[in-house]
């Protein structure tokens with residue numbers, strides 16, 4: 409469903425080449441949650457942006473639902489929903505409903521489909537009370553839930569969640585985690601980046617640990633624990649980064 413093959417991204421920084429992602433390969437199947445774990449600047453968001461077709465890989469290929477991310481970028485975008493943590497990019501002067509609806513239209517949904525998805529998603533995220541209020545006055549959590557609904561209004565097969573619970577309180581995080589689990593049950597293909605190792609342990613089937621753009625370890629969570637002789641993914645992560653295992 410989602411396959412990266414030897415993907416490398418080189419940026420120009422002060423006239424010099426900087427390798428943000430190096431020779432990255434992985435496949436995520438239907439109904440699978442795959443974790444991308446790394447320190448700040450490891451290359452997680454760059455990877456998500458390449459899959460989302462916002463950036464082109466310098467080398468390597470990305471295949472999403474049978475489409476190539478460079479040659480068939482428009483079809484790729486139809487198959488994916490992307491949620492970046494941090495800045496949500498909602499239009500403050502529009503209501504939550506208008507923001508979500510706007511994305512639905514961009515994705516070619518008709519009124520019926522939008523209304524159906526709006527009902528379903530506002531139920532899942534408890535948006536009903538503020539669906540018709542302007543986003544400008546929303547709390548961090550309200551904005552994040554609205555962004556979630558907006559990212560997946562077109563019911564995409566592949567979902568990219570870049571630190572989806574960053575800045576959310578415990579209850580809001582829990583709702584988001586439950587929703588991601590529900591997406592898995594629905595057979596979605598999910599790439600998740602997170603700095604919260606408890607979250608990774610709770611959600612991910614497999615994971616990849618990345619540092620300075622390079623893959624340090626990948627496999628099922630059990631395989632990662634065994635390979636690093638660890639009792640938790642947090643311990644594995646620290647040992648891998650410090651090369652101490």
Ligand SMILES: Nc1ncnc2c1ncn2[C@@H]1O[C@H](COP(=O)(O)OP(=O)(O)OP(=O)(O)O)[C@@H](O)[C@H]1O
Pocket residue numbers: 419420421426428446447448449450451452453454455
């Ligand atoms: N457009 C760009 N031009 C130049 N360098 C960039 C660009 N985008 C990202 N980088 C660099 O690529 C590296 C990887 O950044 P990226 O945002 O992918 O990291 P990340 O793993 O998402 O980190 P974080 O956990 O902080 O979100 C960083 O060194 C960053 O400065």
Ligand SMILES: [Mg+2]
Pocket residue numbers: 452453454570
């Ligand atoms: Mg990032």
